[in-house]
């Protein structure tokens with residue numbers, strides 16, 4: 001069964017049934033590349049729908065947790081196969097609904113397949129250890145148990161990978177899930193859940209409730225029968241969720257913004273550094289929490305670096321991500337476009353020098369989408385808004401530095417700490433960077449964006465709630481440890 005009807009209306013998925021919301025309200029999910037392209041109609045759910053989903057997840061959990069890990073893994077392996085069979089179709093939906101280019105969307109769906117397979121295997125791996133007791137006749141060990149019902153709240157920028165890297169570990173460890181995707185990409189979310197449904201996942205193990213963050217997301221944070229919340233999105237919302245979770249003793253995990261630096265030192269391979277700046281800063285139209293936004297360049301190579309960067313940016317093709325040869329698509333929504341344009345305006349107002357871009361593209365075919373030019377500023381001082389706040393758009397701030405030490409100090413001068421990159425051949429500076437940069441992801445001679453599913457992912461300072469997602473690190477959030485002491 002599928003989530004869509006003949007009218008392309010996508011339904012909630014509650015207790016294994018595709019269900020219209022109790023409010024009977026839907027809204028169109030439009031393509032940011034062409035606002036006349038309606039990808040589908042999605043539900044605007046109410047609290048009643050959320051309650052039904054939480055109840056279904058609560059009923060399913062005691063049975064689901066009793067299955068063996070390998071048995072739960074079988075469902076994930078099957079879901080991976082279904083997603084892989086539907087890769088092209090779902091990638092096209094991602095591009096239409098969110099705007100990233102089709103090759104990027106295909107890469108993301110493949111990543112979703114790989115994450116499902118990784119966590120399917122996790123069902124067979126160790127969940128505890130034996131610890132020597134001071135009592136020689138006793139056995140002391142740890143085991144892990146699921147938390148119960150987990151609320152999954154996700155953004156629109158990785159509409160396949162982020163939901164899957166939260167849902168897959170949640171369920172492999174025996175939790176059940178209520179999933180609220182970003183409304184901007186709710187059609188994609190419904191298609192992911194269709195894959196779980198087609199894989200035969202038992203009713204209630206994963207439930208999908210579409211709707212406004214301020215209604216459904218907020219009620220999830222407050223819901224007494226949701227035992228844990230995993231969230232990716234803005235800092236403001238993340239902090240609100242954390243406060244609500246703490247107030248009722250629920251576990252929470254937040255993955256939020258970044259203001260990620262790249263440092264280019266005078267001994268760097270300039271061509272590679274330019275490519276990494278462009279790819280890290282502008283791919284996905286800069287809408288990654290790991291995107292490069294501050295570019296610190298040593299003065300000796302500042303001018304050649306700038307020249308090459310601007311020349312390469314001129315070559316980038318912008319357009320509908322479904323078209324062949326397009327390198328950069330639109331911003332994901334009108335709201336996001338307006339945010340980006342307002343930051344560009346602020347940069348100009350506060351005295352930064354605009355080197356390229358800066359305008360909305362609205363002539364010809366661009367007129368029906370949310371397109372903005374790739375934008376580069378220089379003469380950006382560290383206290384300017386564009387050097388401090390997350391923009392989440394294709395905007396780079398070039399900052400000239402004299403020394404590595406100055407670059408490092410400025411790179412750390414931010415409330416965020418997600419990802420950071422350096423280009424240099426000097427091993428001593430690499431090692432100092434690894435030690436002293438305040439970031440959860442440290443990248444040497446590689447762009448700031450890009451994460452591997454088998455490695456821990458997360459940030460320092462205000463970029464996260466200090467926990468890590470993905471890889472084996474996920475077990476820390478999605479389970480509780482029991483320390484067991486056995487004596488005959």
Ligand SMILES: NC(=O)C1=CN([C@@H]2O[C@H](COP(=O)(O)OP(=O)(O)OC[C@H]3O[C@@H](n4cnc5c(N)ncnc54)[C@H](O)[C@@H]3O)[C@@H](O)[C@H]2O)C=CC1
Nearest residue numbers: 154155181182213214217218233234237256257289390392
């Ligand atoms: N870290 C990341 O990957 C992301 C960061 N962002 C940042 O956030 C900015 C705003 O983007 P938005 O889409 O508005 O992010 P957002 O934080 O509002 O949305 C993320 C998720 O939270 C939900 N949500 C919204 N309000 C909520 C509330 N009161 N309680 C519970 N859940 C709620 C949304 O429906 C969505 O599912 C971006 O410009 C960017 O700076 C946005 C998306 C992803």
Ligand SMILES: O=C(O)CCC(=O)C(=O)O
Nearest residue numbers: 287288289290449450451
């Ligand atoms: O860089 C990546 O591949 C992941 C980025 C990410 O998780 C995000 O933007 O939310």
